Amino acid sequence: MVSINQRPREAPSYRQRVYDLVLRIPAGRVMSYGQIARVLGIGYDARAIGNIMHATPDDEPAIPWHRVINAQGGCSTSGLTLPPDLQQRLLEAEGVVFNEKGRCRISEYLWYPPEYHPTESPESPLFPMN
């Protein structure tokens, strides 16, 4: 495990910021890749978050990677080294309900870090749509 923990304690790396946030997602709740990117701010985007999460199991086994799904409410882990249905099963074990198409009502499970105060206005680019 070429852990990021071995990195000296400087400014948190891009990965570390992502991991720190994912670590805080409560069981039974989820965040989408894009949502994480928006919470972290400029320079982060959904695709990059996905790349990082892909490496997570090897990197940091303790990180609840399964609580990060796509904005459509589905799991994006098809055809990898991981069992295709693993992520969904882990979430179901935490009470998340998926339909026959493998999608959950994401709005019911979304979690936002408490210190993050998104604008109330749906007009705002920071409004937490997903």
Added chain:
DNA sequence: CTCGTGACGGGGG
């Protein structure tokens, strides 16, 4: 340094 590759997302047809 450049290039290809995604566990993405949103818009359009």
Added chain:
DNA sequence: TCCCCCGCCACGA
């Protein structure tokens, strides 16, 4: 709703 296309960006070759 599904599908396709394209912008986005960290990472490894």
